[in-house]
Amino acid sequence: MPAQHHAVAYYNGKVYTLDDASQVAEAFIVSAEGTFLAVGTTEDILAAAKANGNVTFNLKGRFVMPGIHDAHVHLLSAGISYLSGVSLPGDTTVDNLGQRLEDGQCTCAYQHAFQDWVVGNTFTIPNFDRSSLDQRFPDTPVIIQGGAGHSAFLNTAGLLKAGYQVDNEPDVKGAKFSRRPDGSLTGELGELAMNKAMLSKGNPNLAHAKRAIKAALRCLHQAGVTSCQEAATNSVILDALRELDLEENALKMDIAAHSVYAPEFLANERQSSLKELIDRAPGLATKHVQTNFVKILLDGVPLPPLFSSAGLDSEGNIEQHKILVDDVVEAVKRFDERGLTIKIHATGHGSTRLALDAIKTARTGNQHDQAQGIIKHEIAHCNGIHPNDLDLFTKHNVTAELSPAMFFYHPLSRASNGAMNWDFASLLEARVHPITIGSDWGSRGDPCLLPKVHHVVRRVGEWAVKNSSSHNATESTSLGANLVLELLTKNGAAAVGLGDVSGSIEIGKRANFIMLDRDVVGGDADFENAKVLKTWFEGELVWDAEDGLLT
Known part of the structure; x- marks a missing residue:
């Protein structure tokens, strides 16, 4: 077992390594540089820690697994929605839209992140017409992004600032313009119709x-x-x-x-x-x-x-x-x-x-x-x-x-x-x-993937049992949980070319790992209610729910 000072030994856990050679372990050692030095039993790891004078960390029997790979995120727009965007509730209508947007501006920590635009987000606004914004925002351009990022709602000032011909904007392939009976724009834009608006709004500094x-x-x-x-x-x-x-x-x-x-x-x-x-x-x-x-x-x-x-x-x-x-x-x-x-x-x-x-x-x-x-x-x-x-x-x-x-x-x-x-x-x-x-x-919103894959565990577990010699319901749950964890960890690392350095708890790989409040493999695969207690990135604790620590 390699010897290194200034390392940290983690012991007394249920460590789900996602390493094909040794799926479950109890303990591991993380180097000062943030890589896994050793993986094994609590007895062996503590013996090595004592010999090397390492700091030790008691996992207290908790479930530990590799860090999750999220294969599709939008970091800037997500962060903006918290810092300087107005998030409109789901029951927003054309009747209360202007008031809600105006009230929401007061909660934003940073104003004018997009020059003079007021920016909001929602899912959809039924029967939207720019007149619902024009009364409260007659001169300030407003853009509310919706449709999972594929649509936008603008007031008249916003349409004009972005360069639209409000009364006679031509149709183009791939663009969805919502129009009034006279053919003028309502202000609701979809897909390529958004190009002018999003370019005019631009990006923050x-x-x-x-x-x-x-x-x-x-x-x-x-x-x-x-x-x-x-x-x-x-x-x-x-x-x-x-x-x-x-x-x-x-x-x-x-x-x-x-x-x-x-x-x-x-x-x-x-x-x-x-x-x-x-x-x-x-x-x-x-x-x-x-x-x-x-x-x-x-x-x-x-x-x-x-x-x-x-x-x-x-x-x-x-x-x-x-x-x-x-x-x-x-x-x-x-x-x-x-x-x-x-x-x-x-x-x-x-x-x-x-x-x-x-x-x-x-x-x-x-x-x-x-x-x-x-x-x-x-x-x-x-x-x-x-x-x-x-x-x-x-x-x-x-x-x-x-x-x-x-x-x-x-x-x-x-x-x-x-x-x-x-x-x-x-x-x-x-x-x-x-x-x-x-x-x-x-x-x-909560980006956590664990509750969202709860039903996937059942579906892939049934498939796994169907394609194996076993027809045991308990084994179905375990197989499904294991497959889903692979999709969330090892597969993500492989997809971006990091399979050799990440995605599992193995010697030599980056020490990216998390602790959950329950065993999602050996238990009843309760992904729906699982909570992330701690997150480590290259051996550094970056999230601690128990201490309320955010870095």
């Missing part, structure tokens, strides 16, 4: 972006997340992440930063600038920030009132009028040639098929360095996969990223007639690997 990202990271630590994929990286986000890591040593998170290719509304940044970002991003990596990732938003969402995901028509053709990026095939081929991993947002049968076709084209036309292996591109969301396309994930080496987790078992999903179907069992049956899970967190 670097100092405020760093404040917002740190606020988001605190929430993720509380959720047990130690690594994530920033799914809509723009220039200010990447600059903020680099400064937090290199200059302030304040980035206690492994982050795969996906630079946006298109559309512009996703990044609040012009296409020309986004192209420059993708060109320079690979050279801007730090210890905790990977930058060889690109994001393409291919279609919308299967949510009311937009229903903008691209499906297949009655003849099996892709609904091209809902495709938001026309050059996706050429873009994927170009980025694949450069060795960049692409995350493609696709939420319908048609868009998912188009994404798979684009990856197939890249695989066919590009010559890869076999020593490095084929790049694992990924499709985000995976709620709309045609059964005939399941095997293409394995055939073309594609990661299936399933999100938003909050909709896995939700009334909207169950009433969607199959449009929102996260079929974990079928993906496992097709031997898709890796499969990852994301929250798609980008506004106020």
Whole structure:
């Protein structure tokens, strides 16, 4: 057993390592540099600690596991929603909208984060018309983001500031303009219709972006997340992440930063600038920030009132009028040639098929360095996969990223007639690997994935038992819990190329681990009520629920 002074020995726990060689241990030692030095029994670890003069930490029989990987987050927008955005309650209507927005401004810690815009967020506002905002905000531009980031509600001042022709704005492909009977804009915009508005609003300055990202990271630590994929990286986000890591040593998170290719509304940044970002991003990596990732938003969402995901028509053709990026095939081929991993947002049968076709084209036309292996591109969301396309994930080496987790078992999903179907069992049956899970967190709310995967445990457990020699209900629960923990940890690390340094509690890997208030594998797999008690990142305690400590 290696000897090292200044290490910390953790003992007397139920340590679920996710290491294939030794699934459950009792104790481990973490080096001063933040890596696992040893994993084993309490007796062996305490003996080593005594010999080395190490500090010891009693886990008190608690359940300990690797830190969670969230495969889909929006750090800046989530942080902004806490610091300087107005979060409108679900019962907001056109009658109370103006008052609620005005009252909500008083609760914001930072005003004017977006120049002179007032910014809010909600899910939807039924029967919205800009007149509901104009009385209280006649001269101040207002934008309220909704529809899971795919729609926005503006007052007249906001529309004019952004450059819309309020009375005669032309329709364009992929844009959804809500109009009054006379054809003028109501102020409700969807998908590509938002480009002008989001570009006009822009992004906060670097100092405020760093404040917002740190606020988001605190929430993720509380959720047990130690690594994530920033799914809509723009220039200010990447600059903020680099400064937090290199200059302030304040980035206690492994982050795969996906630079946006298109559309512009996703990044609040012009296409020309986004192209420059993708060109320079690979050279801007730090210890905790990977930058060889690109994001393409291919279609919308299967949510009311937009229903903008691209499906297949009655003849099996892709609904091209809902495709938001026309050059996706050429873009994927170009980025694949450069060795960049692409995350493609696709939420319908048609868009998912188009994404798979684009990856197939890249695989066919590009010559890869076999020593490095084929790049694992990924499709985000995976709620709309045609059964005939399941095997293409394995055939073309594609990661299936399933999100938003909050909709896995939700009334909207169950009433969607199959449009929102996260079929974990079928993906496992097709031997898709890796499969990852994301929250798609980008506004106020709890990003914790554990309660959101509670029903997934049952579903994948039933699949696992069906495909094994056992038909024991208890074993089904245990198998399901183990598979889900792999999706939340090891698979996430593998998807972003960190499998050798993260994702499990093994000697030599980064000491990213969490403590829960219950055993979610050996017990009744109660993910729904599980609480994260503590989170460590590279051996540093960054969240402690028992002491109320947030760093």
